[in-house]
Amino acid sequence: xxxALRELLFARGRFSLMGAVIALIAVLTVILSGLSSGLxxxxxxxxxxxxxxxxxxxxxTKTDNAFSRSVIEQKQVxxxxxxxxxxxxTPMGSSMMNAITDDGTQVDIAVFGVAPDSFLAPDVSDGKxxxxxxxxxxxxxxxxxxxEIGTVLTLDRVDTELTVIGFxxxxxTFGHVDVAYAPLETWQLLAAGQAPAGTPTQQDLxxxxxxxxxxxxxxxxxxxxxxxxAGDAAADTSSKTLAESFNASPGYEAExxxxxxxxxxxxxxxxxxVGAFFSVWTIQRKQEIAVLRAIGAPVRYLLRDGVTQxxxxxxxxxxxxxxxxLGLGAAMPAGMPFALEGAQIAIAAILTIVLGLIxxxxxxxxxxxxDPLTALGGNR
Amino acid sequence: MSQQIQGNAVxxxxxxxxxxxxxxxxxxxxxxxxxxxxxxxxxxxxxDGEFVAIVGPSGSGKSSLLAVAGALSLPxxxxxRLRGQELTTLTAxxxxxxxxxxxGFVFQSGNLIPSLNAADQLRMVNLLAKGPRxxxxxxxLDAVGMSHRAKHRPGQLSGGERQRVGIARALVTKPxxxxxxEPTAALDSARSHEVVSLLAQxxxxxxxxxxxxxxxxxxxxxxxxxxxxxxxxxxxx
Numbered sequence: 002x003x004x005a006l007r008e009l010l011f012a013r014g015r016f017s018l019m020g021a022v023i024a025l026i027a028v029l030t031v032i033l034s035g036l037s038s039g040l041x042x043x044x045x046x047x048x049x050x051x052x053x054x055x056x057x058x059x060x061x062t063k064t065d066n067a068f069s070r071s072v073i074e075q076k077q078v079x080x081x082x083x084x085x086x087x088x089x090x091t092p093m094g095s096s097m098m099n100a101i102t103d104d105g106t107q108v109d110i111a112v113f114g115v116a117p118d119s120f121l122a123p124d125v126s127d128g129k130x131x132x133x134x135x136x137x138x139x140x141x142x143x144x145x146x147x148x149e150i151g152t153v154l155t156l157d158r159v160d161t162e163l164t165v166i167g168f169x170x171x172x173x174t175f176g177h178v179d180v181a182y183a184p185l186e187t188w189q190l191l192a193a194g195q196a197p198a199g200t201p202t203q204q205d206l207x208x209x210x211x212x213x214x215x216x217x218x219x220x221x222x223x224x225x226x227x228x229x230x231a232g233d234a235a236a237d238t239s240s241k242t243l244a245e246s247f248n249a250s251p252g253y254e255a256e257x258x259x260x261x262x263x264x265x266x267x268x269x270x271x272x273x274x275v276g277a278f279f280s281v282w283t284i285q286r287k288q289e290i291a292v293l294r295a296i297g298a299p300v301r302y303l304l305r306d307g308v309t310q311x312x313x314x315x316x317x318x319x320x321x322x323x324x325x326x327l328g329l330g331a332a333m334p335a336g337m338p339f340a341l342e343g344a345q346i347a348i349a350a351i352l353t354i355v356l357g358l359i360x361x362x363x364x365x366x367x368x369x370x371x372d373p374l375t376a377l378g379g380n381r
Numbered sequence: 382m383s384q385q386i387q388g389n390a391v392x393x394x395x396x397x398x399x400x401x402x403x404x405x406x407x408x409x410x411x412x413x414x415x416x417x418x419x420x421x422x423x424x425x426x427x428x429d430g431e432f433v434a435i436v437g438p439s440g441s442g443k444s445s446l447l448a449v450a451g452a453l454s455l456p457x458x459x460x461x462r463l464r465g466q467e468l469t470t471l472t473a474x475x476x477x478x479x480x481x482x483x484x485g486f487v488f489q490s491g492n493l494i495p496s497l498n499a500a501d502q503l504r505m506v507n508l509l510a511k512g513p514r515x516x517x518x519x520x521x522l523d524a525v526g527m528s529h530r531a532k533h534r535p536g537q538l539s540g541g542e543r544q545r546v547g548i549a550r551a552l553v554t555k556p557x558x559x560x561x562x563e564p565t566a567a568l569d570s571a572r573s574h575e576v577v578s579l580l581a582q583x584x585x586x587x588x589x590x591x592x593x594x595x596x597x598x599x600x601x602x603x604x605x606x607x608x609x610x611x612x613x614x615x616x617x618x
Contacts, residue, residue: 003508004496011496011534292492295453297481298509299474374453376488377444377562 005310012282019278020318023357026271027322028329030349031341033267035330037260038345039338044253047111047140047173047180048246052120055229056093056246057081057217057238067249068095068175073214073238080236081217086225087232091119092214094188097178097251100154100163108146108154110139111175114188120220123182128167131182135200136166138182140173145335154181160198161191176251177338185214264349268356276360279311283367287375294373303368311361315354323350399464400428400590401450401558406459408445408613419445420456421613427558427590427606429464432581434593434601436618437610443594444562446610450592451484451560452476464557481510485551485559485589487580490543490567493535499546500531506553521549525579541572548580552587559584561593565600577603 009016042049058071073092081090094114101107115121117131123138125131128150131138139148143165148154152165163183173180183191186206190196193211217238221227229240241249248254283290290303323346333339408420419442427433435443448454449461452468453476461468463483471479480486493502503518522528525545535543544564551559561580565573577593581603584591593604601607607618 003501003505004494007501008496288492289494292486292488293494293509294477295451295480295486295488296506296509297477297479297484299477302509374448376486376492377448377453 002306002309005306005313009310009313015282016314019275020314020321022274022278023271023315023318023353024322024325026267026274027319027350027353028326029267030264030353031323031326031330031346033260033264034345034349035326035333035339035341036337037257037264038340038342040256040260041247041253042172042340043174043177043338044256045175045247045250046171047113047175048243048250050123050169050171050173051218051243052220053218053243054221054227055219055240055242056249057090057219057233057236057240058249060233060237060239062239064249065254066251067246068215069097069251071215073217075212077236077238078214078217081219081232081238084227084232084235086222086227087219088222088225089120089220091116091121091218091220092185093121093216093218094185094192095175095215096188096192097176098191099157101157102146102148103153103155104147106146108143108148109178110154110181111178112137112188112191113175113180113182114185114192114214115182115218116185119218121218123173124170125167126170128165130167131184133164133166134184134187134203134206135163136184137163138167138169139165140179140181141168141170142172142174143179144168146179156191156196159191159194159196161196162200163187164200176253189213268352271353272356272360274360275311275315275357276364278364279307279361280364280367283307283364287371290368290371291373291376294371295376300369304365307365307368308358308362311358311365312354315357315361319350319353319357322353400426400431401592402426402460402462403446403450404460404462406446406449406456406461408442408449408454408456410445418613420449423459423613423615425450425592425608425615427592429557429590430585430588431605432584432591432593432603433606433608434595434604435608435610435615436595436598436601439596441610442613443610445613446615447560447562447592447594450558451486452479481506482554483557485554485556487544487547487551487559487561487564489563490540493543493546493550495535498532498534499527499538499549502546502550503553506550510554512554516553518549518553521552522546524552524583525549539572540567541576544568544572544576545579548576548583552583552589555587556589559589559591561591561595563595564593565595565597570599573597573600574603 058067059073062071078090078092096112098110098112122131150165154163189211190201190209197205233240330341403423403425406420406423409416409418411417437443449456455469500518507516519528522531525548527545577600609616609618
C-alpha cells in the first residue's frame, strides 16, 4: 500500500476524475435500485404482504395477468386442501376496477376477494377487520387520494357502493393499483355481474349463484415440502410459488426485466470504464514499473499494490456515490414509485465494487508483462 | 592498446569469489535472419570497490552487458558470477530477489518514481527488500548531498539532483555491484563530473564493484579501468 497511497495522492486529479465517474455510476445504481424496488412494491406489494406459500391458477391460464384471467371452481380448492403438506387452501378473487369516491375523485382499485376468516384476511392498521358485506379494507396508500374510513367508493358501470372500513398495514398495491380487500362473496357478486346498484345486501348474496374465484391461495404446513406438480395434477391447476407468481401480475415481468437490463449494462459499463482507466494508468506507468521490476520488486507486490489502489478508489467513490444517491432518493417526488431498500442498495454497491475491481484487475495484470529490460533505455 | 581477456584468464575469472565476473558470455537477440549477436564471448571481471567504464557506439551491446550482469536477462552461453555465486542458474524469482538485495541500478535521468519524494524513493527499496522497519533514509541522502531535498518529488528536482537520489536509492541495500546505465546522459558537463565523482567515491568507500556504461568520454578519468564494446566484443582500452 506504500506506493498505492502515494500515487493516489500524487495523481489526485486523475483519480478524482475517475472517482467522479465511479460515484456517478453508484448514484445511478442507487436510483435504479430504488426505482426497481418501487416498481416491484407498486406491482406486487399486495401479494408480498400475504402469508401465502403458493398460488394455484386454472390449468392453461396465460402467465401474464393470470390473476385476472384464471377461473377456479370450488372442487379445485377442495382438491388442493387434501394435498399432503398443505395447511390451508382458500379461494381468492382478483379483479381490476374503476371507482369514484364520494368527493368525486376517480380511483383505480384491485379488488381482492378473500374469506374474512381465512389466512388471507389483511392485517389492519386503522379501522375494522374485514367482514361487512359492503365493507372494504384498502391500501394505506389510498390516504393520498383523500380516502378515509367511511369513504364510499362507487364502482363504475355497476354503481355498487362499497365503504372503506379499514386500512392495511403498509402499502398493498397490485399492478400499480391500490388493493381493496372485499369479502369473497361480495367479490363473487361483482364478478358474476349480479351486484346491484347501491349497497349490496345479504339478500343479494343469498340469490348469488356463482361459486367461482380467481386462484387458490396455498399455505404450507410448517416445514412441509409440498409436491406442487402432484397437486396440480389432482386439481387441474398450474401452481406457482409466491415469488414466481409475481410474474403473473400485470406488466411485472416487462418492467423488472427492463430495469434489470439497464442495471446489467450499468455494471458492465462500470467494469469497462474502471478497466479502461487502469489500462491507461498502467501504460502511463510502464517505465516506472519497468524500473521497479529491474530493481527487483516482485510482480506479486506490484499487482497487489495496483489492486489495492483500485479497491481504495472504488470503495471511497462508491460510498460517496451511494450517499449522494440516497440523498437524491429522499428528494424524489411522492408520485414516483421509488423505494430505498438496504439489501438492494448493498447488493448494488457490492456489484459496483466487485465488477469495477474485475475490470481493474484485468488491466493491472499487464504489469506482469512489462519487461524490466525497458528500464535500461533504448540502447539495447 | 586494447587487450581481449581470454584463454587461461577465463578460468581465473570464473573462480574468483569477489566482485563481478562474466566469463565467455554470449547472447543473441532476434529470430532467424534478424538474429544479432549482441554479446560475443565477453569476459569481464570487476573487483569489489573497482569502478570500470564501458564505452562504445549505440547498439554495440553495452546495455545488454548490463542486463546480463544485473541478472535482468540470461546469456545463451557463459557464466555470470557475483561474489562467487552463479547467476545464470537462478530462477526468475531468485534473480529478482538477487537484484533487489545485491544489485544497485542507476538509470538514465535517475528513473525515479514520480509519486515518491526523495526519502520515499529510498524507503520503497528498503520496503521491497524487507529491510529494517526503522530504516532512516537521511544518512544516505546526506551522503549524496540531498538531505535538504528529502521531501521533494522528482518533478521538483534538477537532473543532477535526480541522479544523486538515484545513486542513494541504488545504495539502500548495500549492494555487491552497482550497474550504471548512462548516468550522465541528461546532465551538463559540470553536473556529470560531480555525479560520476560521487559514484566513484561511493563505490570505493563501500567496496562495491561498479560498472558504468557511458558515451561520455569526459567521465573516464574517474574510472579504474576502461573497456570498449564493439559489435558485441569487449576489449580493454
